[in-house]
Amino acid sequence: xxxxxxxxxxxxxxxxxxxxxxxxxxxxxxxxxxxxxxxxxxxxxxxxxxxxxxxxxxxxxxxxxxxxxxxxxxxxxxxxxxxxxxxxxxxxxxxxxxxxxxxxxxxxxxxxxxxxxxxxxxxxxxxxxxxxxxxxxxxxxxxxxxxxxxxxxxxxxxxxxxxxxxxxxxxxxxxxxxxxxxxxxxxxxxxxxxxxxxxxxxxxxxxxxxxxxxxxxxxxxxxxxxxxxxxxxxxxxxxxxxxxxxxxxxxxxxxxxxxxxxxxxxxxxxxxxxxxxxxxxxxxxxxxxxxxxxxxxxxxxxxxxxxxxxxxxxxxxx
Amino acid sequence: xxxxxxxxxxxxxxxxxxxxxxxxxxxxxxxxxxxxxxxxxxxxxxxxxxxxxxxxxxxxxxxxxxxxxxxxxxxxxxxxxxxxxxxxxxxxxxxxxxxxxxxxxxxxxxxxxxxxxxxxxxxxxxxxxxxxxxxxxxxxxxxxxxxxxxxxxxxxxxxxxxxxxxxxxxxxxxxxxxxxxxxxxxxxxxxxxxxxxxxxxxxxxxxxxxxxxxxxxxxxxxxxxxxxxxxxxxxxxxxxxxxxxxxxxxxxxxxxxxxxxxxxxxxxxxxxxxxxxxxxxxxxxxxxxxxxxxxxxxxxxxxxxxxxxxxxxxxxxxxxxxxxxxxxxxxxxxxxxxxxxxxxxxxxxxxxxxxxxxxxxxxxxxxxxxxxxxxxxxxxxxxxxxxxxxxxxxxxxxxxxxxxxxxxxxxxxxxxxxxxxxxxxxxxxxxxxxxxxxxxxxxxxxxxxxxxxxxxxxxxxxxxxxxxxxxxxxxxxxxxxxxxxxxxxxxxxxxxxxxx
Numbered sequence: 060x061x062x063x064x065x066x067x068x069x070x071x072x073x074x075x076x077x078x079x080x081x082x083x084x085x086x087x088x089x090x091x092x093x094x095x096x097x098x099x100x101x102x103x104x105x106x107x108x109x110x111x112x113x114x115x116x117x118x119x120x121x122x123x124x125x126x127x128x129x130x131x132x133x134x135x136x137x138x139x140x141x142x143x144x145x146x147x148x149x150x151x152x153x154x155x156x157x158x159x160x161x162x163x164x165x166x167x168x169x170x171x172x173x174x175x176x177x178x179x180x181x182x183x184x185x186x187x188x189x190x191x192x193x194x195x196x197x198x199x200x201x202x203x204x205x206x207x208x209x210x211x212x213x214x215x216x217x218x219x220x221x222x223x224x225x226x227x228x229x230x231x232x233x234x235x236x237x238x239x240x241x242x243x244x245x246x247x248x249x250x251x252x253x254x255x256x257x258x259x260x261x262x263x264x265x266x267x268x269x270x271x272x273x274x275x276x277x278x279x280x281x282x283x284x285x286x287x288x289x290x291x292x293x294x295x296x297x298x299x300x301x302x303x304x305x306x307x308x309x310x311x312x313x314x315x316x317x318x319x320x321x322x323x324x325x326x327x328x329x330x331x332x333x334x335x336x337x338x339x340x341x342x343x344x345x346x347x348x349x350x351x352x353x354x355x356x357x358x359x360x361x362x363x364x365x366x367x368x369x370x371x372x373x374x375x376x377x
Numbered sequence: 378x379x380x381x382x383x384x385x386x387x388x389x390x391x392x393x394x395x396x397x398x399x400x401x402x403x404x405x406x407x408x409x410x411x412x413x414x415x416x417x418x419x420x421x422x423x424x425x426x427x428x429x430x431x432x433x434x435x436x437x438x439x440x441x442x443x444x445x446x447x448x449x450x451x452x453x454x455x456x457x458x459x460x461x462x463x464x465x466x467x468x469x470x471x472x473x474x475x476x477x478x479x480x481x482x483x484x485x486x487x488x489x490x491x492x493x494x495x496x497x498x499x500x501x502x503x504x505x506x507x508x509x510x511x512x513x514x515x516x517x518x519x520x521x522x523x524x525x526x527x528x529x530x531x532x533x534x535x536x537x538x539x540x541x542x543x544x545x546x547x548x549x550x551x552x553x554x555x556x557x558x559x560x561x562x563x564x565x566x567x568x569x570x571x572x573x574x575x576x577x578x579x580x581x582x583x584x585x586x587x588x589x590x591x592x593x594x595x596x597x598x599x600x601x602x603x604x605x606x607x608x609x610x611x612x613x614x615x616x617x618x619x620x621x622x623x624x625x626x627x628x629x630x631x632x633x634x635x636x637x638x639x640x641x642x643x644x645x646x647x648x649x650x651x652x653x654x655x656x657x658x659x660x661x662x663x664x665x666x667x668x669x670x671x672x673x674x675x676x677x678x679x680x681x682x683x684x685x686x687x688x689x690x691x692x693x694x695x696x697x698x699x700x701x702x703x704x705x706x707x708x709x710x711x712x713x714x715x716x717x718x719x720x721x722x723x724x725x726x727x728x729x730x731x732x733x734x735x736x737x738x739x740x741x742x743x744x745x746x747x748x749x750x751x752x753x754x755x756x757x758x759x760x761x762x763x764x765x766x767x768x769x770x771x772x773x774x775x776x777x778x779x780x781x782x783x784x785x786x787x788x789x790x791x792x793x794x795x796x797x798x799x800x801x802x803x804x805x806x807x808x809x810x811x812x813x814x815x816x817x818x819x820x821x822x823x824x825x826x827x828x829x830x831x832x833x834x835x836x837x838x839x840x841x842x843x844x845x846x847x848x849x850x851x852x853x854x855x856x857x858x859x860x861x862x863x864x865x866x867x868x869x870x871x872x873x874x875x876x877x
Contacts, residue, residue, distance in 0.1 A: 062768070236744075236746070237742075237743060237744050237746070238742050238743070238744060239735040239736065239738075239742075239744060242728065242732070242735055242744065243735075245721070245723060245724060245728075246721055246724070246728075246732050248723070249721040249722060249723035249724060250717070250718075250720065250721050250722065250723075252717055252718045253717075253718055253719050253720060253721060254721075254732075255700065256680075256700055256710065256712060256718055256719070257700075257704075257732045257733040257786070258699075258700055258701035258704045258705075258733050258734075259732070260701075312723075315723075316721070316722075316723035316724075317723045
């Protein structure tokens with residue numbers, strides 16, 4: 060337990076610092092309306108980032124979830140609007156489709172041995188291409204009033220998406236910490252050779268990581284459709300990079316094997332709080348993007364130079 | 378004959394890092410035309426000393442003198458300009474470039490502002506010829522064996538016209554002939570007036586080579602060059618600071634065959650190999666690098682598939698098609714290269730030990746971290762692993778502790794046969810003795826060991842029987858007591874001659 064607290068201490072402190080700065084420089088940051096708006100904003104990228112974190116921990120990278128979401132919102136919308144499927148079967152179908160897309164990425168990476176960067180770069184292009192094949196490439200609107208409720212309702216004043224995020228991160232943390240496949244993801248990302256010699260089925264572990272990423276993208280697609288009550292081949296552009304940024308700001312090492320999934324949601328919140336602060340201070344979007352870029356560099360820089368920085372301060376304090 | 382004024386001298390040099398004084402008031406004098414051994418256990422401060430001389434670290438206090446005059450070495454480039462060349466343990470070669478390009482890297486010969494490829498090739502050829510090494514300068518480094526890469530690394534250092542050459546563990550990857558080649562090269566350099574600073578864990582080769590030696594312990598010099606006697610027992614005592622039996626072999630072999638390998642072959646250089654391993658026995662596999670020892674281990678462990686013959690494990694015929702099956706049956710393989718094949722540097726000690734049998738920590742979906750901690754603490758105690766293993770990732774532990782953790786992994790997995798491939802390579806004397814004691818613990822408990830080692834003394838002292846491997850075949854199996862070091866070395870040398 061104490062090691063868990065130690066692991067999340069850095070990113071949590073960074074988030075608190077950022078939140079404090081924003082709270083001090085703006086008037087509305089702590090308004091309940093603004094806070095629940097933040098939760099709605101962070102929820103989709105946070106859920107996708109679970110998958111990105113798993114894949115990165117296993118030593119790969121996933122560039123496809125943004126496009127996968129566009130494709131899945133179109134499939135979802137088509138099933139509901141043109142085939143008249145009820146909501147629940149449509150949701151299950153989209154989750155299974157996400158799993159399948161993840162398995163395709165995983166199989167190409169693990170068994171055909173194409174590096175995941177290439178596999179998912181191809182998927183980034185291909186999935187969005189397929190998305191445009193539905194409904195002649197036009198968005199599909201007005202899916203279902205009930206669907207919207209899945210995103211915008213609250214229970215006891217707490218927006219529903221917060222529950223989804225908490226449940227998903229709880230599951231992800233439990234999976235990575237308390238199951239054999241979860242531990243194997245760390246082992247494969249840390250040293251695939253040693254993992255193989257320790258009786259771990261490296262290919263299957265990679266496949267599992269991508270399958271989880273696919274399922275997470277499926278859930279993200281449902282939330283995206285619910286939020287906008289529509290499907291569109293243009294949804295999710297750049298979302299994969301936001302998800303990777305969340306993982307990286309949370310301290311997940313792109314080299315694989317190092318990181319804690321709870322820090323990913325902290326990283327995602329950090330990004331959203333900064334964006335919110337800049338918005339409330341009327342900073343233009345162009346400058347906001349520059350700031351997000353700077354935060355990525357600072358977060359990774361602090362992580363990489365941690366021991367040197369600690370040494371520097373230790374000498375200063377002597 | 379060494380001149381009166383040292384070429385390089387460190388006087389009262391101190392260097393501290395957070396939490397540790399790595400070099401404490403250290404003074405060393407290095408003369409032209411002298412091979413100077415720098416000895417000490419891991420963590421004794423040798424690496425820091427080398428890094429100070431080669432400009433990678435700056436001392437907190439003390440002076441560096443060149444030919445008696447104080448100088449600063451603010452950077453590795455400054456060290457090179459001073460004629461100091463360092464061959465570090467980690468290779469600094471670019472694997473995708475050719476041998477010639479690597480040798481001339483940083484000093485590419487130019488003509489009209491363009492690289493002069495002919496001159497470069499010639500310079501590389503000259504260097505390699507001078508070293509009596511047959512390597513094609515046009516070969517891509519990645520295609521060379523580790524031993525060849527090591528030689529290229531040395532050629533690269535020499536190409537800089539070094540007046541002082543520093544070698545940090547240069548022979549870890551080398552076979553006997555290559556070591557002999559390297560030593561004769563160093564002796565020629567010495568005769569030509571180069572100063573050599575030589576760091577090695579293999580004391581037998583140190584005493585053959587060096588003129589003087591300095592011994593370090595805990596960041597201090599415990600025995601200056603003038604006092605050091607160049608003989609192994611003396612050095613061992615001063616290095617570890619207490620009198621310890623170097624090879625504490627216990628005989629626990631029982632008359633029960635656990636592994637019976639008969640006439641096996643693989644596509645990976647194993648031909649018609651037969652041997653047995655008894656319960657409680659250490660069977661040594663002797664032979665040179667590349668003779669097929671590791672390949673035999675791979676066959677037994679189920680990495681390489683058998684093309685002929687059979688293996689009987691505890692009386693039953695087995696055919697492992699993967700390491701997983703071998704592990705389930707109770708066979709463990711501790712690979713030669715801990716870093717690339719053994720350890721998970723991203724994990725702390727306990728997960729490193731439980732990884733091969735996570736099912737022992739409970740069901741597929743409920744790892745008991747409490748049980749992992751209990752078992753881990755028990756292994757830390759049994760194997761005398763540093764308690765830091767519980768909280769630190771294993772990249773922060775010493776080589777000896779790392780090796781014990783890999784062995785601990787297989788104890789946790791319930792292994793009964795331990796195949797140890799070069800288990801003491803690159804770890805210091807104290808940790809070596811600890812590994813030997815660990816081997817005794819294993820055999821005393823009725824486990825068996827297959828020991829693969831290029832260290833002849835170690836192999837002779839720790840094995841009950843030795844199988845000499847040559848060209849992927851078993852040449853002979855003898856009791857260790859009936860075979861002398863000379864026999865073993867001769868077998869290896871004969872082997873090399875008819876390879877060439």
